Amino acid sequence: MGLAYRILALTDDPSVFDPFLKGLRDESFDPLLILPETPPPQGEGFSAAFEQLITESRYDLILYDSRWGVPFLEKVVKTWKECKRDCPILAVQKEEDLDEAVCLMNTGAHDVIPLQASARFLPALEREIDSATNRSERRNATNETQRLYRVLFESMGVASALCDRELTILLVNSEFCQLTQHNKEELERQKSIFRLFSDEEDMQKVAGYIEEVNSDHPHPPVKVETSITSKQGFVRNVVLTIAFISGTSDLILSFVDVSRERLMQQRLQTSEERFFRVFHEIEDPILITRAAPPVVLEVNQAFLTGLYYALDEVVGKDLNELEVFARPEKLEQSIKEVEEIGTLRDMELDMRNRSGEHRTYRWSIQQVGLDGEFFLLWIGRDITERKMYEPQLLQSEKLKSVGTLAGGIAHDFNNILSVILGYVDMGFDKTAPDSPIGRYLSEIQHAGERARELIKQILTFSQGEEGKSVRVSPGRVVKETLRFISSAKPETVTLKTNIFSTGSVLIDPVRLQQVIMNLCTNAFHAMEGLDGVLEINVGPVSIHAVSEEARSFLREGAYAEIEISDTGTGMAPEVRERIFEPFYTTKKVGSGTGLGLSVVHGIITEAGGKILVDSNPGKGTVFWIYLPAIDNKETGTNNGENINNR
Amino acid sequence: MARILIIDDDEQVRRMFELMLQDAGYEVDTAKDGVEGMQIFEKDSYDVVILDIIMPEQEGIETFRKMRSVQKNVKVIAVSGGGKAGPESYLPMAKSFGARFTFEKPVDRKELLNAVHALVEEG
Numbered sequence: 001m002g003l004a005y006r007i008l009a010l011t012d013d014p015s016v017f018d019p020f021l022k023g024l025r026d027e028s029f030d031p032l033l034i035l036p037e038t039p040p041p042q043g044e045g046f047s048a049a050f051e052q053l054i055t056e057s058r059y060d061l062i063l064y065d066s067r068w069g070v071p072f073l074e075k076v077v078k079t080w081k082e083c084k085r086d087c088p089i090l091a092v093q094k095e096e097d098l099d100e101a102v103c104l105m106n107t108g109a110h111d112v113i114p115l116q117a118s119a120r121f122l123p124a125l126e127r128e129i130d131s132a133t134n135r136s137e138r139r140n141a142t143n144e145t146q147r148l149y150r151v152l153f154e155s156m157g158v159a160s161a162l163c164d165r166e167l168t169i170l171l172v173n174s175e176f177c178q179l180t181q182h183n184k185e186e187l188e189r190q191k192s193i194f195r196l197f198s199d200e201e202d203m204q205k206v207a208g209y210i211e212e213v214n215s216d217h218p219h220p221p222v223k224v225e226t227s228i229t230s231k232q233g234f235v236r237n238v239v240l241t242i243a244f245i246s247g248t249s250d251l252i253l254s255f256v257d258v259s260r261e262r263l264m265q266q267r268l269q270t271s272e273e274r275f276f277r278v279f280h281e282i283e284d285p286i287l288i289t290r291a292a293p294p295v296v297l298e299v300n301q302a303f304l305t306g307l308y309y310a311l312d313e314v315v316g317k318d319l320n321e322l323e324v325f326a327r328p329e330k331l332e333q334s335i336k337e338v339e340e341i342g343t344l345r346d347m348e349l350d351m352r353n354r355s356g357e358h359r360t361y362r363w364s365i366q367q368v369g370l371d372g373e374f375f376l377l378w379i380g381r382d383i384t385e386r387k388m389y390e391p392q393l394l395q396s397e398k399l400k401s402v403g404t405l406a407g408g409i410a411h412d413f414n415n416i417l418s419v420i421l422g423y424v425d426m427g428f429d430k431t432a433p434d435s436p437i438g439r440y441l442s443e444i445q446h447a448g449e450r451a452r453e454l455i456k457q458i459l460t461f462s463q464g465e466e467g468k469s470v471r472v473s474p475g476r477v478v479k480e481t482l483r484f485i486s487s488a489k490p491e492t493v494t495l496k497t498n499i500f501s502t503g504s505v506l507i508d509p510v511r512l513q514q515v516i517m518n519l520c521t522n523a524f525h526a527m528e529g530l531d532g533v534l535e536i537n538v539g540p541v542s543i544h545a546v547s548e549e550a551r552s553f554l555r556e557g558a559y560a561e562i563e564i565s566d567t568g569t570g571m572a573p574e575v576r577e578r579i580f581e582p583f584y585t586t587k588k589v590g591s592g593t594g595l596g597l598s599v600v601h602g603i604i605t606e607a608g609g610k611i612l613v614d615s616n617p618g619k620g621t622v623f624w625i626y627l628p629a630i631d632n633k634e635t636g637t638n639n640g641e642n643i644n645n646r
Numbered sequence: 647m648a649r650i651l652i653i654d655d656d657e658q659v660r661r662m663f664e665l666m667l668q669d670a671g672y673e674v675d676t677a678k679d680g681v682e683g684m685q686i687f688e689k690d691s692y693d694v695v696i697l698d699i700i701m702p703e704q705e706g707i708e709t710f711r712k713m714r715s716v717q718k719n720v721k722v723i724a725v726s727g728g729g730k731a732g733p734e735s736y737l738p739m740a741k742s743f744g745a746r747f748t749f750e751k752p753v754d755r756k757e758l759l760n761a762v763h764a765l766v767e768e769g
């Protein structure tokens with residue numbers, strides 16, 4: 001028995017192939033002729049039965065009756081290619097037709113033999129057999145190559161899968177199994193590699209890449225970062241390399257697990273972001289520079305905002321060249337000291353901002369070693385305002401301590417006065433008031449009462465005698481006070497008042513009255529014997545409208561302003577600076593206690609306000625009192641006189 | 647004769663009050679602080695106690711509290727020279743403890759005598 005030879009005969013008339021079958025049998029083949037059960041339709045498509053016939057079985061040869069025509073052969077070849085079948089096709093012409101023969105061969109026939117030239121059949125058959133043998137050898141060689149590639153594929157150390165263009169898994173290596181936690185059988189059953197992708201979008205991206213690449217042309221591998229989900233549900237970040245195997249429709253997909261790196265990267269990024277925010281949101285300026293020369297490497301927002309510079313104007317610049325340090329020699333000396341002793345604390349350096357304004361910064365500079373190199377870490381604080389107001393702060397501290405002291409001695413003073421006044425009173429019982437002794441006693445009593453008033457002031461000052469703060473209208477208090485003092489007003493002084501509604505303030509009205517009286521009395525003294533004007537203005541004011549000096553002391557908000565000005569003798573600057581100090585007086589010994597203005601200062605400060613003064617010798621003095629308005633946020637809108645809103 | 651006890655740490659004040667009240671016809675005892683004041687107070691009975699509120703050793707308020715535990719209806723006139731926290735915060739406290747009158751030093755003689763007289767008259 002010869003070699004079994006499956007032949008698909010595409011004809012309505014099998015007898016036409018008889019000579020060829022005979023030739024095969026002569027060559028000791030055992031040809032098996034397979035025929036379509038029903039003739040194939042000549043229209044657009046194949047019947048299901050015919051398609052199954054031509055695609056589902058393996059044939060060694062196809063004999064094609066040319067009478068079925070070129071287009072039909074074309075359809076057969078196309079269908080075949082689609083399902084990756086391949087076998088020699090010999091077309092047989094009843095009558096020789098060269099043109100048709102060319103068409104048939106172009107369509108896919110390996111040879112076209114006319115019936116009358118059946119003698120050509122055997123050589124053609126031999127050729128096809130040879131070629132089949134070659135193919136078989138080639139197949140063997142290919143098998144060997146495949147084995148080598150398989151070993152290589154298995155030992156490449158990267159999780160890889162061989163897939164067709166539809167990404168059906170054909171082959172996977174053990175690394176791939178390890179990565180996906182699936183075994184080979186599962187993966188082969190699973191078929192599509194797409195199921196492993198965690199992200200639908202990534203999946204489509206990969207499909208898109210593959211679609212773009214024409215398998216007939218060499219194409220460099222495509223890399224894409226994506227994630228896959230393992231069998232146990234762990235999501236792995238992977239770098240996927242898609243390598244196209246030229247001339248085939250197959251691809252190698254390699255997956256490098258980068259989950260750990262990504263996690264570290266993410267942690268690093270989070271930590272970096274955190275430090276970045278702290279670095280830039282901290283209110284104190286921070287610089288990181290090299291040691292020598294001090295080139296700026298990093299600078300935070302506080303530094304830039306404080307000195308009105310942009311990042312690129314500072315980073316990469318040598319501090320010596322930057323004009324922000326107003327005194328380069330001091331900067332140089334500071335850096336030198338840090339290099340010698342490693343750290344420098346609270347170094348005051350004069351800085352200059354972009355607009356040329358000088359600011360004082362207090363720097364702590366520290367040497368920091370990183371990767372074998374030394375850097376300088378600068379942490380500063382803008383102390384310009386603090387320095388400016390240090391004398392005032394000192395002053396208020398001084399006032400406070402004097403107050404405490406005064407409070408302490410007031411108790412003893414009152415005891416002494418009790419004795420003096422008590423005996424004076426008893427003395428009056430023993431003598432006639434108009435006798436010399438009576439008059440002496442009267443003088444002692446008068447002096448004692450003055451002393452008692454002084455002690456009262458001291459107690460007020462020491463906050464021992466705290467009045468009750470209530471809502472009052474400053475305008476009303478001023479008006480009431482003016483009634484008291486008009487009798488004390490010298491005839492030569494003209495009084496001018498402009499009183500507007502300010503809303504209420506929170507203060508002890510008696511003490512506010514004391515303030516107004518004190519300031520007005522001082523003004524009268526300053527204008528004694530002169531023609532002068534005492535002007536009192538009361539009105540609302542917003543913090544934005546007050547002088548810069550006042551603003552620096554006051555919080556955001558609305559204020560009531562009481563302005564008391566005179567055209568008196570005024571004060572020299574050295575006097576003006578000390579007028580709020582306790583026991584400081586310019587009056588003749590005995591005519592003033594020196595507590596007046598310090599008490600005024602204490603009352604206003606305690607009410608959360610501020611008193612400021614300006615004075616020019618020979619021209620006069622102005623006092624401004626600012627008290628926080630508690631119920632009138634909108635200021636400056638109500639200019640009508642309305643002081644009945646208590 | 648009505649009896650008055652004066653407790654004040656200031657010797658001159660004590661002496662002045664003593665003379666003032668003796669002149670007004672009262673029998674007066676004095677103590678230099680709260681401790682001594684309590685010893686005297688426990689031995690005898692007094693119509694009125696003039697008590698300085700701010701004193702060393704035993705503060706006036708503490709002395710007052712002890713006196714009340716001995717004699718519930720003791721009639722106390724509290725006086726204070728101020729200082730420290732000021733009379734305003736101590737005298738109201740004495741008042742709330744039951745002081746019948748409170749006076750800031752220096753005390754007006756007439757007002758003090760009127761107060762003593764009123765309390766003595768109560769019997």
